[in-house]
Amino acid sequence: MEEILEKIKAGNRTALSRAITLLEKDRDFRKEIIKRIHKCCGKARIVCFTGPPGVGKSTLIDQIIGILLSRGKKVGVILVDPRSPYTGGSLLGDRIRMQRHATNPNVFIRSLSTLGDPSGLSRIVKDVIKLMDAFGMDYIIVETVGTGQIAVDVSHICHTTILVLMPNMGDDIQMMKAGIMEVADIFVINKADLPGADLTEGYLKSTVNENNVPVVKTVAYNRATVVPLVDLIEKYVEIPMPRKISKMKGLLKSMVLDYIEEKTLEYLERSKDIENYAEKVANEEIDYYTALEKIYEKLTKEVLCK
Amino acid sequence: MKKRILIAKVGLDGHDRGAKVVARALKDAGYEVIYTGIRQSPEQVVETALQEDVDLIGLSCLSGAHIPLFKRVMELLKEYNLNIPVFCGGTIPPDDVPVLKKMGIAEVFGPGSSLKLIVEKVRKLLGEGEDNGGNT
Ligand SMILES: Nc1nc2c(ncn2[C@@H]2O[C@H](COP(=O)(O)OP(=O)(O)O)[C@@H](O)[C@H]2O)c(=O)[nH]1
Ligand SMILES: [Mg+2]
Numbered sequence: 001m002e003e004i005l006e007k008i009k010a011g012n013r014t015a016l017s018r019a020i021t022l023l024e025k026d027r028d029f030r031k032e033i034i035k036r037i038h039k040c041c042g043k044a045r046i047v048c049f050t051g052p053p054g055v056g057k058s059t060l061i062d063q064i065i066g067i068l069l070s071r072g073k074k075v076g077v078i079l080v081d082p083r084s085p086y087t088g089g090s091l092l093g094d095r096i097r098m099q100r101h102a103t104n105p106n107v108f109i110r111s112l113s114t115l116g117d118p119s120g121l122s123r124i125v126k127d128v129i130k131l132m133d134a135f136g137m138d139y140i141i142v143e144t145v146g147t148g149q150i151a152v153d154v155s156h157i158c159h160t161t162i163l164v165l166m167p168n169m170g171d172d173i174q175m176m177k178a179g180i181m182e183v184a185d186i187f188v189i190n191k192a193d194l195p196g197a198d199l200t201e202g203y204l205k206s207t208v209n210e211n212n213v214p215v216v217k218t219v220a221y222n223r224a225t226v227v228p229l230v231d232l233i234e235k236y237v238e239i240p241m242p243r244k245i246s247k248m249k250g251l252l253k254s255m256v257l258d259y260i261e262e263k264t265l266e267y268l269e270r271s272k273d274i275e276n277y278a279e280k281v282a283n284e285e286i287d288y289y290t291a292l293e294k295i296y297e298k299l300t301k302e303v304l305c306k
Numbered sequence: 307m308k309k310r311i312l313i314a315k316v317g318l319d320g321h322d323r324g325a326k327v328v329a330r331a332l333k334d335a336g337y338e339v340i341y342t343g344i345r346q347s348p349e350q351v352v353e354t355a356l357q358e359d360v361d362l363i364g365l366s367c368l369s370g371a372h373i374p375l376f377k378r379v380m381e382l383l384k385e386y387n388l389n390i391p392v393f394c395g396g397t398i399p400p401d402d403v404p405v406l407k408k409m410g411i412a413e414v415f416g417p418g419s420s421l422k423l424i425v426e427k428v429r430k431l432l433g434e435g436e437d438n439g440g441n442t
Binding site: 014020095103108 | 356
């Protein structure tokens with residue numbers, strides 16, 4: 001543990017990569033290493049890109065990596081695909097758009113899927129961010145698909161959350177979960193080369209943009225259109241306190257829920273309560289609500305009150 | 307944890323139908339497949355394998371230039387101290403198979419290899435049983 005941590009801090013890429021795998025695989029390793037690196041973290045700026053599939057997030061990130069590199073920054077990228085099913089395999093292809101940076105020593109790109117620990121995806125992302133931070137990245141960029149709970153969870157751990165949209169998405173914007181609209185620090189309308197970008201911009205500004213969140217139009221292939229976005233990201237140095245607190249509220253809430261879930265699962269595995277009571281319910285000795293109450297009673301005594 | 311497999315197409319020629327089909331078949335077989343697309347240099351392949359911490363690399367190549375490219379991949383893996391098995395496929399003439407194997411490439415799939423065969427051999431390369439479904 002100490003050795004792998006030293007190697008990460010010294011900039012050893014293989015060690016970083018192995019440690020990320022171990023994080024995903026091994027709960028105890030995860031806790032131990034995060035506790036240990038806690039103090040050497042906090043230097044990196046964390047930027048999350050979220051939005052529906054196909055709007056150009058990966059292409060945009062590729063351009064942004066290029067711009068940040070030209071400003072002398074080291075960039076870590078975490079590509080999350082929460083669409084992969086809980087069983088079966090997954091095909092992770094976001095990297096395709098960024099492969100020109102694959103051999104740059106100042107870039108490290110890692111793809112993650114939900115496989116292995118679907119419920120804890122955002123927890124793993126949070127911990128991978130910490131590792132990349134300890135490694136010495138100036139910027140850590142997270143791409144996540146969608147506008148659902150995972151995106152909101154991830155936004156709590158980022159300094160800047162960017163919701164990427166494209167022209168002619170009026171109805172889709174309306175259908176989007178309010179949650180993600182609220183946590184966005186910047187709206188990007190990508191594919192501004194397509195007709196309808198101004199309309200979408202107007203729509204965004206009038207209907208959803210009560211907080212005066214900036215709206216930026218980009219064409220992901222065109223560097224000049226992306227530079228203002230990077231300037232804006234770099235400018236967001238200090239998050240206003242109320243916003244910081246509201247992010248922390250969200251983060252703490254999901255961490256508490258995570259933690260209770262973890263403890264509960266540990267207890268259930270250990271105690272065999274589920275098996276025992278399932279038998280009783282199946283035999284019609286007791287009903288399932290009674291079983292639930294009994295399990296909960298034992299659980300609170302043994303886990304939560306300890 | 308699912309095993310992770312990198313699928314990359316080396317060489318300068320354009321299309322990647324074969325590589326995509328194999329990538330999808332491995333996904334359906336339960337693996338986590340990282341796909342890099344076309345025109346990858348050996349350096350890109352090995353750097354990606356490192357960053358993604360994959361358990362296996364599958365290379366596809368359609369041009370005649372595959373031997374030096376595959377050789378370079380194997381050299382770089384050694385240089386990087388990465389102990390990852392490699393298989394390859396594409397339009398590979400039968401005469402080249404022994405050459406590739408001698409380089410350390412674990413399996414070579416010529417044109418017309420069935421997906422079923424590829425998945426079977428991949429399971430073996432990853433040290434998994436027949437009906438393991440990619441789960442370990
Ligand atoms: N016309 C246009 N197409 C774009 C732009 N940005 C990305 N694309 C294309 O949109 C498609 C989806 O891009 P991708 O980056 O994979 O989207 P993601 O799913 O949001 O990551 C690709 O075919 C891109 O080439 C843009 O600014 N304008
Ligand atoms: Mg993408």
